[in-house]
Amino acid sequence: QIWQGMPPFADLPALNAWLEARCIERWSELSHGVLPGSVAEVQARERMNLMPMGRAFDGFVEHTKRVSPTCLVHFESNRYSVPASFANRPVSLRVYPDRLVVAAEGQVLCEHARIVERAHDVPGRTVYDWRHYLAVIQRKPGALRNGAPFAEMPEAFRKLQVQLIRRPGG
Known part of the structure; x- marks a missing residue:
C-alpha cells in the first residue's frame, strides 16, 4: 500500500525521506497484532525500555599504500593526490562507498570523493587538490606554470598565478 501513488524522486535521500514519513504515518493506522494498540503506540511504550544507540559503525576497508x-x-x-610531505611514504587508505580517506601518523591527511567506474574500457582519472602541492611550489616555482594540480585552483589564485608568471623570472 505504501508504494501506490508514489511520486517521482530526484535522488535516493528524497525517496528515503518520503518512505520514512509514509511508514511513520502507517504505524498509527495499523494495529500491532500481538500487543494492544497501534504499532506507533506499542513502539512509544517500548522506546522507554530501550538502550541508547551506540555510535555509528565506521565501515571502511583499509589498504596500506605507498604515495x-x-x-x-x-x-x-x-x-x-596526497599532501606533498608524504611523497614516497606509506599511508593508510580507508575506502568507503562514496569517499576515500588518507591517513598517516594517527591523523587524517585528506579526503576525496571516490570515483566508481563500471566500464573497464574507461581510462583512469587523476583527482588533484592543488593545496597538496604548495610545498612543491616552494622548491620548484616553475611547477605553478604548467603543473596539472594547479589547473583547478579557485579564480582568485588563478589571477595571482597570472600576475606571478608575468613578473621577470616568473
Whole structure:
C-alpha cells in the first residue's frame, strides 16, 4: 500500500525521506497484532525500555599504500593526490562507498570523493587538490606554470598565478 501513488524522486535521500514519513504515518493506522494498540503506540511504550544507540559503525576497508613521488595514491585505476610531505611514504587508505580517506601518523591527511567506474574500457582519472602541492611550489616555482594540480585552483589564485608568471623570472 505504501508504494501506490508514489511520486517521482530526484535522488535516493528524497525517496528515503518520503518512505520514512509514509511508514511513520502507517504505524498509527495499523494495529500491532500481538500487543494492544497501534504499532506507533506499542513502539512509544517500548522506546522507554530501550538502550541508547551506540555510535555509528565506521565501515571502511583499509589498504596500506605507498604515495608516489608525484604525491598520488592509486586505487581502482584512479589516482588521488596526497599532501606533498608524504611523497614516497606509506599511508593508510580507508575506502568507503562514496569517499576515500588518507591517513598517516594517527591523523587524517585528506579526503576525496571516490570515483566508481563500471566500464573497464574507461581510462583512469587523476583527482588533484592543488593545496597538496604548495610545498612543491616552494622548491620548484616553475611547477605553478604548467603543473596539472594547479589547473583547478579557485579564480582568485588563478589571477595571482597570472600576475606571478608575468613578473621577470616568473
